[in-house]
Amino acid sequence: MMKIYLALALWMIIAEHELMSGAELICKRRINAEYRASVLMSPGYPFAYPNNMRCEWVIQAPEGQQVEIIFLEILTESCCDTIELRDGNTSSAGLLARYRGNVSESIYVSTFGSLYIKFTTDDSFVFNGFMAQFRTATTKTQNCTVKLDASDEPQLLTSPGWPYGYENNLLCTWTITAPEGRVVSITFVEFETESCCDYVLVRHGKSMRSSMYELGGLLKRPFTDVSTGPIIQVIFRSDSSLSTSGFKIQYKAVKRTKTDLMEIPKKDKCTGKIEIPEAGHGTLTTPGYPEKHENNMNCVWVLVAPPGMRVSLWFTSINTEACCDFIKIRDGETPTSKKLGILSGHSTKFAHYKSSGNVMRVDFQSDVTKVYSGFRAVYEVLNDSSEEKCGGDLRAAINRRQYISSPNWPNNARSLYCAWNITADEGYSVLFKIIGFHTFRRRDSIQFFDGESAIPFASLRRNTQHDDESFYSQSSNMYVIFRPDVTTVQGGFRGYFVAVPKRQRNTTPSILVSNLLGQHGRDNR
Structure with missing residues (x-):
């Protein structure tokens, strides 16, 4: 009987080693896209992926063609296990999307003939991962891949067929260039696309590493953007299903002013060490609460109770972007200390946390999209x-x-x-x-x-x-x-x-x- 147990234990060790070795083998690859669709899955899918992974894939289309990828299922730890999709073949290429949590089906097409995918996981919870399907893109580019010159006079740019509806399977690229010493201002006057699958990418520049963002669905009011340099690209992709009216853009050349520059909040704007008195309490909030917090925040607070005592923290209000803005509570001072909890979204569920020692860490991170009021919490020395x-x-x-x-x-x-x-x-x-x-x-x-x-x-x-x-x-x-x-x-x-x-x-x-x-x-x- 003992021999059976030893053999079973040895088999489990070998199987685990083979699983991890297999994960390492498929976790960093260059893949060629073909007309026939292929499948890309996270290691272990549909079962749980391993912890502490860093997977990278580059999908390359034949010369002159593009890669189309459809994420059929995504289910990861919503705070900490992330999939990045970039328009190019390196980690510095423009970011198309960042996924985490439970995400519905989404589709993207490259503009440089390749896509870069990175999947990273931390040391805690694991889920199913993801499954994607990729192939060479079936697209129409005729009459909508154009170079345009911006001048002081406003000019119009519209999607093909505006306002009666665009065709399916379009991949259009408009490159707008301003005269020397000037930049491009574009205003989306009207905009409506199929929210799930048809989108516009706005790229500040025309290289693989240029920054960009995505627009899709219905814009209820005009939206204006000013390029960071003399060139801006508008890239429009439609899939093979529904179509809507499309969009109308007004563009012109303007002088760059300081007010056009996006302000990134300073990292130390909401960072600090808080000494908790032996008697009494304090409150911790996102900057400006109950008004909306800012984008791109990276806040770190370290709560310190007197020696020999513990920290008690409870949240009285939580209102953040559920997908992308997170509060992390850790039992200690470092970013690797044990996680006590992760909060996001709008919650009325009572959330109370206790440290095991006299130190607790609270991190708040927001991304570049939607903002809400943030959170309010109360801290004090833990009382029995x-x-x-x-x-x-x-x-x-x-x-x-x-x-x-x-x-x-x-x-x-x-x-x-x-x-x-x-x-x-x-x-x-x-x-x-x-x-x-x-x-x-x-x-x-x-x-x-x-x-x-x-x-x-x-x-x-x-x-x-x-x-x-x-x-x-x-x-x-x-x-x-x-x-x-x-x-x-x-x-x-x-x-x-x-x-x-x-x-x-x-x-x-x-x-x-x-x-x-x-x-x-x-x-x-």
Whole structure:
């Protein structure tokens, strides 16, 4: 029996070695495209690909022809395992597309007779990978591969057949050149193509390494671009299926001005080391939050708790481009520290992270396309709330924050009904500020009572995050009651209170009005 186990173990080691060796063999190749379609797959497909890979393929068409590639399936780790497609035969050629996550079918055609594909994976999760089909392109180029001269007077460029519809299988290239000392300005006045499969590439220059971007679908308003040099190329590709009206472009020669230059945010604009005090909390946000963050951001924050303590971090708002803008949380200071989590998109799911030591790292990266509001998070030293008292009589102090939370925050709220009676000195009110609130049921609530009143002046009764809001008592007493639903499995609340000089009685904080409206008004879920 022992011999059988040893033989089986040896066979598994050999099989794994052969799989990795095979992956290495197919992971860096030059492939010739032919009229008959061929298939390119990630190592192991349709099963999981290996970690820590760097695969490179160059697909070359015969002289005078182009390569067409269709990605039939893409499924990778959305944050960290990436496929790059470039228009040329090197890693410095213009970027056509960058894929990660779960991507629907897409098609591209080369303009220099070759395509470069790179697939990189990190050391964590693995998925199926990708499958693509490639061949020499079946395209029509007659009457739409033209050289144009830009002048001070605006001129028009339209897709073939505009506005009645373009033909299928087109590959058109317009090269527009400005006079010496000037650059080209192009404005897409009208634009509509088949969103999945027909696209326009705008290339600043005409070499394989020139920068470029893609447009497709419907543009609802005019879009203007200014070239970085004297030449700009407009490349239009249509597939063999549906067609729409196409596009109309206005182009002219202009002087280069500084305002035309794209500003790339500085890397240190949102980078820093944050010392967390032993008592208290802080907030971490994308620059400009809640306004939209910028493109091309690469932010790194390192949160450091006092020695012997741990970091607690939770997110109160997450709104990023789901495909391409990511928040990464790591258990340590370096970019190779263990990943605690990866967040993107628009999420109301409660996200809480704890470090194993006294350091936690947060990275935020955005790409060159869409931008949203970003994120807001709260950090503090990790407290053991499993022994948190469920209610009691408390005394509010001046200029000293005291923190309370639901039992076992932010984990299971244990379905305990808790009531706190908070008292301030005569002439002072109680200020209570929520720094973390998340429940999953509309029957979960926190209620605030002024003195001995039987009616709450504010109530939070929502199943989403609800943070950074302040509540004031008119008297020197405030009752805070937490009523969890019996089915609550995660969440609860955390906040602090402090004594403040009494407010005027005719002052009603707008936050209280909004919460009462939220409780008794329309349900917009």
